[in-house]
Amino acid sequence: MLAHLDPLILARAQFGFTVAFHIVFPSFSIGLASYLAVLEGLWLATGRPVYMDLFRYWLKIFAIAFAMGVVSGLVMSYQFGTNWSVFSDKTGPVLGPMMAYEVLSAFFLEAGFLGVMLFGMTKVGPRLHFAATLMVALGTFFSAFWILSVNSWMQTPAGYGTNPQGQFVPLDWWAVVFNPSFPFRLVHMVLAAYLTTSLVVGAVGAWHLLRDRANPAARTMFSMAMWMAALVAPAQILAGDAHGLNTLEHQPAKVMAMEGHYQSHPDGAPLVLFGLPDQEAGTIRYAVKIPKLSSLVLKHALDAPLAGLDSLPRKDWPPVPVVFWSFRVMVGLGLLMLLLGGLSLLARYQGRLYAWAPLHRFALAMGPAGFVAVLAGWITTEVGRQPYTVYGLLRTADSASPLAGPAVAASLTAFVVVYFSVFAMGTFYILRLMAKPPQVGEPGLQPGVPIRTAGITPAPAVDPDRHLQPAE
Amino acid sequence: MLYSVDLTILWAFVIAFAVFAYIVMDGFDLGIGILFPILRPGPDRDTAMNSIAPVWDGNETWLVMGGGGLFAVFPLAYAVILPALYAPILAMLLGLVFRGVAFEFRWRDPGHRAVWDMAFTVGSVVAALAQGITLGALLQGIAVEGRAYAGGWWDWLTPFSLLVGVSLAIAYALLGATWLVMRTEGLLQLQARRLAQQLTVGTVAAVALVSAATPFLQVRYFERWMAMPNVLVTAQVPLLVALAGYALWRTLRNGGERAPFLIALGLFGLSFLGLGISIYPDVVPGRITIWQAAAPEASQIFLLVGAAALIPTILAYTAYSYWVFRGKVDTHGYH
Numbered sequence: 001m002l003a004h005l006d007p008l009i010l011a012r013a014q015f016g017f018t019v020a021f022h023i024v025f026p027s028f029s030i031g032l033a034s035y036l037a038v039l040e041g042l043w044l045a046t047g048r049p050v051y052m053d054l055f056r057y058w059l060k061i062f063a064i065a066f067a068m069g070v071v072s073g074l075v076m077s078y079q080f081g082t083n084w085s086v087f088s089d090k091t092g093p094v095l096g097p098m099m100a101y102e103v104l105s106a107f108f109l110e111a112g113f114l115g116v117m118l119f120g121m122t123k124v125g126p127r128l129h130f131a132a133t134l135m136v137a138l139g140t141f142f143s144a145f146w147i148l149s150v151n152s153w154m155q156t157p158a159g160y161g162t163n164p165q166g167q168f169v170p171l172d173w174w175a176v177v178f179n180p181s182f183p184f185r186l187v188h189m190v191l192a193a194y195l196t197t198s199l200v201v202g203a204v205g206a207w208h209l210l211r212d213r214a215n216p217a218a219r220t221m222f223s224m225a226m227w228m229a230a231l232v233a234p235a236q237i238l239a240g241d242a243h244g245l246n247t248l249e250h251q252p253a254k255v256m257a258m259e260g261h262y263q264s265h266p267d268g269a270p271l272v273l274f275g276l277p278d279q280e281a282g283t284i285r286y287a288v289k290i291p292k293l294s295s296l297v298l299k300h301a302l303d304a305p306l307a308g309l310d311s312l313p314r315k316d317w318p319p320v321p322v323v324f325w326s327f328r329v330m331v332g333l334g335l336l337m338l339l340l341g342g343l344s345l346l347a348r349y350q351g352r353l354y355a356w357a358p359l360h361r362f363a364l365a366m367g368p369a370g371f372v373a374v375l376a377g378w379i380t381t382e383v384g385r386q387p388y389t390v391y392g393l394l395r396t397a398d399s400a401s402p403l404a405g406p407a408v409a410a411s412l413t414a415f416v417v418v419y420f421s422v423f424a425m426g427t428f429y430i431l432r433l434m435a436k437p438p439q440v441g442e443p444g445l446q447p448g449v450p451i452r453t454a455g456i457t458p459a460p461a462v463d464p465d466r467h468l469q470p471a472e
Numbered sequence: 473m474l475y476s477v478d479l480t481i482l483w484a485f486v487i488a489f490a491v492f493a494y495i496v497m498d499g500f501d502l503g504i505g506i507l508f509p510i511l512r513p514g515p516d517r518d519t520a521m522n523s524i525a526p527v528w529d530g531n532e533t534w535l536v537m538g539g540g541g542l543f544a545v546f547p548l549a550y551a552v553i554l555p556a557l558y559a560p561i562l563a564m565l566l567g568l569v570f571r572g573v574a575f576e577f578r579w580r581d582p583g584h585r586a587v588w589d590m591a592f593t594v595g596s597v598v599a600a601l602a603q604g605i606t607l608g609a610l611l612q613g614i615a616v617e618g619r620a621y622a623g624g625w626w627d628w629l630t631p632f633s634l635l636v637g638v639s640l641a642i643a644y645a646l647l648g649a650t651w652l653v654m655r656t657e658g659l660l661q662l663q664a665r666r667l668a669q670q671l672t673v674g675t676v677a678a679v680a681l682v683s684a685a686t687p688f689l690q691v692r693y694f695e696r697w698m699a700m701p702n703v704l705v706t707a708q709v710p711l712l713v714a715l716a717g718y719a720l721w722r723t724l725r726n727g728g729e730r731a732p733f734l735i736a737l738g739l740f741g742l743s744f745l746g747l748g749i750s751i752y753p754d755v756v757p758g759r760i761t762i763w764q765a766a767a768p769e770a771s772q773i774f775l776l777v778g779a780a781a782l783i784p785t786i787l788a789y790t791a792y793s794y795w796v797f798r799g800k801v802d803t804h805g806y807h
Contacts, residue, residue, distance in 0.1 A: 067576065071569050072569075073536075074532070074565065074568065078554060078562075081543060081550045081553070085554060085620065085621065086619075088554075089551035093547060093768050093771040096543040096545065097767075097774045099543060100537075100541055100779075103536050104779065104782045163768065401558070402555060402620055402621055402622070403625060407558055410559075414563075418569060418570060422569060422570065426573065429580055
């Protein structure tokens with residue numbers, strides 16, 4: 001029975017599964033690293049102990065989230081070769097060095113600064129410690145920078161040539177790294193990480209406010225998170241719009257799939273709100289649409305013509321149903337985030353930010369929304385790029401390793417079993433930490449407990465008193 | 473042209489260094505995972521864990537460096553080797569994932585400590601066996617057609633690859649035991665010393681078996697090792713292995729503390745040197761040379777700029793942290 005399995009589909013499922021797990025933890029740790037830097041900066045500036053309590057509270061969660069990001073990243077660095085060997089051979093000269101830079105920057109960060117951030121407060125003093133926290137935040141950003149540059153190059157390749165062996169080779173590294181979609185993707189993804197983190201922080205704050213309205217740390221974190229949501233959610237919608245226009249320019253088929261435009265519209269395309277895409281028939285069934293709005297959004301003119309997938313050969317179509325729905329999930333959640341931010345501003349104006357229980361319940365429910373939106377966004381951009389791995393140049397079907405179906409089926413099964421048990425436990429430990437209310441004089445990381453995140457830091461050993469201490 | 477040739481050799485040595493750094497550094501902490509069920513539950517296990525707690529994660533990152541470097545600088549080799557060794561490589565990765573989280577969860581979740589200890593051992597054993605099998609399968613040769621792997625998905629499984637797999641697990645256990653001799657005291661050290669003696673015999677026997685089998689895998693290995701005048705140089709390697717094995721045995725009996733670990737490292741160095749003699753300048757033995765697999769100069773230079781700055785920094789930092797953690801360890805961590 002296993003022999004009938006299509007190795008290509010299985011390899012895609014495996015990559016999608018492992019990368020979906022991997023993306024969740026870094027998108028949280030990028031935002032959380034910056035949040036920790038802000039907390040420590042505010043603590044240094046104001047001396048208010050509540051910021052240090054919050055710093056310690058979230059540092060423990062950061063340690064686990066970062067560790068799981070590292071563990072799931074280890075697998076990613078080999079999967080390009082095991083499952084996508086033709087892709088690796090052809091793109092290695094261009095993408096390999098960029099991925100190696102990602103590894104080097106992550107390694108450097110882990111070696112140099114994480115340990116100090118986790119354990120080194122009494123050893124190096126508050127100011128140097130703050131510098132280490134900033135470096136960690138910067139390091140997570142650099143990791144995102146390189147890996148998103150790699151991904152963007154696959155979407156909008158630039159600065160390359162080809163050699164007689166059929167490989168892509170770098171001609172202009174600047175053009176390779178800063179390829180056309182990279183700035184848009186970087187901004188959109190980093191904002192997504194911030195938004196995701198603010199929703200998680202807001203949900204934890206809301207949870208503890210619902211139980212004890214007077215908890216000062218819960219009040220502070222909820223207020224900070226709601227400011228962040230109110231500011232970043234609209235910015236993210238603008239960034240997403242700009243990213244969409246960039247996609248229209250470079251990958252029109254993806255936008256057609258997002259919009260559900262099977263047909264071309266020479267005089268103004270409608271905005272399809274909902275409907276059931278039928279890939280076989282090439283149409284959206286039961287479509288609810290607003291005439292000409294899509295042309296207005298994408299071309300800024302009601303009657304602007306918009307081409308549909310019928311202008312392309314069928315073999316170049318992305319799978320519309322997946323992209324159509326994932327895009328709507330992302331946008332829908334984005335609008336809910338905007339609503340949450342707006343309601344928080346209203347509550348703040350009315351002076352009941354810490355007292356309005358329905359707002360807290362809404363914020364609690366929105367806690368995981370950032371992760372879902374990030375995943376939906378990634379599905380939109382990755383599935384929308386199909387049937388190519390390097391857009392317009394290398395087809396997915398021509399990228400895979402020459403592997404037998406049963407081999408990939410077995411490994412996929414193993415990944416599912418191991419990942420669900422391992423990451424479920426990690427998530428459980430994170431949730432358990434979140435369920436505890438932040439306290440005045442919040443304890444730091446326990447010194448006797450090894451933390452993968454601490455890396456090779458000598459800080460815990462040279463420091464006789466390994467607990468974080470407040471300054472003064 | 474000459475310049476680019478030099479760069480390719482330089483990169484081959486950088487990657488070989490990363491692989492060797494990985495083998496010896498993750499080797500001793502995988503070895504402790506392998507020996508774990510033999511150690512007494514309670515204080516002994518906690519002490520053994522504590523002895524590797526601060527360093528094992530940094531050790532493992534060299535594996536990512538090796539894989540990432542191979543992809544960047546020898547993409548063809550990366551694209552041929554990984555699919556050929558699909559099963560052992562994925563088994564290794566999953567083993568490492570399991571072991572890595574078990575390491576942490578064991579402290580966070582004392583109620584299930586026995587379960588996580590088991591996961592720690594199973595993950596370590598699987599990773600060690602898989603790494604040895606990978607090496608064995610690479611040595612015995614993999615089928616290549618054009619620019620792709622052309623064999624089946626069970627090709628890696630032969631008596632030879634299994635022999636190398638078991639040998640590496642034994643050798644890792646030796647490294648782990650000598651590490652414990654260096655880092656612990658009392659009954660645990662005594663137990664580690666006895667284990668290390670048995671494992672010395674096992675390791676030298678394993679190296680001998682693998683070395684004896686290797687020249688018969690491919691004619692080129694045989695010529696490399698046995699033909700005149702090469703044999704005058706290459707014969708020194710097994711001779712040195714025998715000497716190192718004897719020295720290790722002696723120092724273990726005479727109460728050496730650090731010497732056993734250092735000599736065990738030397739054994740690994742000699743074996744790695746032997747491996748280099750067998751395959752250089754190939755990256756896929758008998759099929760693809762480093763020059764055939766090399767990425768263009770533009771890629772090599774681009775990465776070299778960063779690597780030249782970052783690798784020495786990382787090395788210095790690693791050395792510093794090993795220096796800091798040089799003493800004896802007990803259940804409460806380093807003294």
